[in-house]
Amino acid sequence: QVPLVESGGGLVQAGGSLRLSCAASGRTISGYTMGWFRQAPGKEREFVSGISQSGGRTSADSVKGRFTISRDNAKNTVYLEMNSLKPEDTAVYYCAASPASPWVVPLSLSRYELWGQGTQVTVST
DSSP states (O other): OOOEEEEOOEEEETTOOEEEEEEEOSSOSTTSEEEEEEEOTTSOOEEEEEEOTTOOEEEOTTTTTTEEEEEEGGGTEEEEEEOSOOGGGOEEEEEEEEOOOTTOOOOSGGGOOEEOOOEEEEEEO
């Protein structure tokens, strides 16, 4: 098991920025594809961004150009830099790990085996 702990969420005004972190302990994340998902009230959990073991990135259309995912395997940490935040970005953000092939970023929740507890992001108007 690779416990994942998210941090960095909070309340921000529209147009602002936040940086989320996801720290893993116990084992290295280098053997996993890492992803960020979010779930807004009354909605299903959805894919936001992912980064493969090889460093390839994929993001949802709704966040392209605004959110950037990165990973630091030496620190066992994944980041999500969020800029130009909008009220519709308000959600609980979850970090997840998938034992996918090194060049693959799965979009489906079912492909991710390990999850954090989530961190709340609230964007006000």
